[in-house]
Amino acid sequence: MQHPLNDRKTLNGWALFDWANSAFALVITTAIFPPYFEEMVDEQFTVLGLAFTNSSWFAYLITFSYLVIALLSPLLSGIADAGGRRKWFLQLFTTMGGLGCLSLFFFDGMSTMWIGSLGFIVGLIGFAGGLVFYNSFLPVIATPDRFDRLSARGFAMGYVGSVILLILNLAMVQKPEWFGLADTGTLAVRMAFVTVGIWWLLFAYISLSRLPDDERRPGNGLLDMAAMGWAELRQVWQRMKEYPQAKRFLLAFFSYSAGVQTVIFLASIFAKKELGFETAELIVVVLILQVVAIAGAYLAAKISEAKGNKFALYFELIIWTLICVVAYFVNGKMQFYILAGAVGLVMGGVQSLSRSTYAKVIPGGEDGEAAPSDTTSWFSFYDVLEKVAIVFGTFLFGFLDALTGSMRVSILILAVFFILGMVFLSRFRVVTPPLD
Template sequence: MAPTTPVTAATSAVEKDNKRITRGWTFYDWANSVYPLVITSSVFPIYWGTQAVDAQGKDIVNFLGYTLPGSSLLTYAISFAFLLIAIVSPFLTSLADYSGRKKLFLQVFCYLGATACAGLFFFTKGTLVPSTFVFIAATVGFSGSIVFYNSYLPEISSEEKFDSLSARGFSMGYIGSVILLVLCLVLIEGHEHFGLEKAFATRLSFLLTGIWWAGFAQIPFATLPADPGRPAGSTNDSSWVLNGFRELGKVWAELEHQPNLKRFLLAYFTYNMGVQTVMYVATIFGDKVLNLETQALIITILLLQIVGILGAYLFAKLSERIGNTRALSWAVFIWMLICVAGYFVQKGWSFFALAAVIGLTMGAVQSLSRSTYSKIMPENSPNNAAYFSFFDVVEKLGIVIGTLSFGVIAQITGSMRNSILSLIVFFILGLGFLLTLRGKKLRDTTGADASTVPGPPPASPVTSTPATAK
């Protein structure tokens, strides 16, 4: 086996907490968050419900010779997309770390997602099959780009600012996505004033989403540091593809010496399985189960975004007072109650109250999870993208299992309420794993240097003070 080329830590070349860089980084949240809001949560699921039906308007479709509920097809498409990205992202992120092409991969996935998102403009009943695959491509682009975007966090920010910068990114995403959603709603609801059919105006919103995403992404592309983590001589190394696998294998070996990191990944895998599933099926649940009108659904989604901004900042402050794992534990416990309430919820005030609670904890869980993982990771690691690929794979596999189980339970039992209630199992498991981190140092002191595979614990004390869980 050829020796591995020495790696220079990316962090040594990047100024921490540079306002221009961190501001530019948050703008990718502003750019790409329109996808989960417009496509995942609001306009697209409602439009899907009008197109993925049979001739009598029933929730039944024929897809590649299989007859199944249209709502289940949507969850299966989401499951397949995240399974695909979970398979390829470790390979791509290890390549990005070794070859120094992190920004390039971020751009490729961004343009794939934005182009596919714009391609949903051609989605009609007659194009259900190809449009499903276009939707899958858009989801792959979105989730793939997030891996590389997240991996910049420990490179551009000091540890004490992880929570606040992560929360600021999510808040930027909420604000930007709400602005575009309002513009899309003006276009859709006022379609007659623009001389357009409602279906055409709806499809036009998909095109606008892709343009917004790719357009505003130019801000982080222009401000983020170029080629972080590039090893010396990598551009002339013809075996850089194989070395990408070696770097990934090295991280796997390092995880054996980082029990807290493995515990957190296990907790994140289980509780995030429930969080992401609720986020992806909430709109279709309100449409098919509660029979809410489009206007009520949209108002609810806007409520989620606004409250989500508040929730991200509130839990960031809470984590400063009681610690990351305690704050996350409280958020996961609230999600357990949300599952129980979701089983009984009906139209009216109870639905809007439940939506407000979901919004409060939705951004908080995502923001705190990202910043907590950054704190547990080895300091000054040259393999940030590879480490975040594990974080991403855990998230994506969780979404695969969560959405797949949701669709299967709904298809077998004939009720999405049963699927919602079943998600409580994921939150119970996640809370249990989080509690094992209580009172422990978040970052393991052994193997803090991720540039080499750690051996036995060092005899000398660690000079830096690791973050602690409370």
């Protein structure tokens, strides 16, 4: 039984999931955990005879996490479609991520680095792993003319919710006595990690209660469903020949995503190492970035409505390229504040546009046909490419950082990803459906 499209409660519930999981993306991967990790872990150390710096280890944690999920995602999304378990897997990854986040409370120094590393990996896998199932709901619950606005609403709600929690965390870190916490040690910061886990799980489960239930399909167990999933993925790959615009878009998407995601993950470490930012200052930077990103997501949707998705993506990628070039020359904190505002302007926009653009060029998108049952597998291609791009981008960033001793060269090289994205995008075409 097909779920009714454009149901207001369902659309709001879907967008609420961004409100829930964006707290992890902001507080754990961007604002508080990276500088905390750097403070708690020695500048240089060895593992199994290999030498690492704290920043390179952190970059490789991201690389490893996304490599794991990139390998699992096609299989899991295939199982979700073959077994009718889209919602089930979204709940599984959400629960895993939330628990991983809660475990970071026990990371308080070099002796517990393994807890911090493992908790971060599990949290990141839970966060990233759930996105393919979350994104795949878009063509199931909405018509194509709603994709841009609904996608932008989700990102905007994510920014608002994560900013609210980050302000609470800033107060907790700066004024722990307001919350009955000791004014010494790392307790306040570690409690901030706990609030993220609780926030994520609480609002995500509210969102899940409003999404369409799974329609379970008969099967003989996990292995049978996995085999069905791989068969479905092969069919989707073969059908890609019928959708050349989808293939062209994915090539451009892979290129510029390597730059976008690497900047988002490692910007705070760049600010701390290269410009001497303190944790409180970094939180202010991230708050500026997030507030501007709310407007940026809607700006991208408006440009898309007026000029089309392709024009809007070009606009975003040109700004991203300039950001990487300017970052190479930044020396002052005020300059970095301005640069952070520019990142916020295009951070949400390029992600929101990418998600909605892809939804328009796969079955059930541009031509308005009904969404197919294997929509999760189609979004798996999108999702896996983004994760492989993150693996490639973060690994290259860390390698160049170790090789040159400066993160500036790594930032500058990221501009190449955006330029390549624009080159590949030149061969892409999308027809935007008219608005009601």
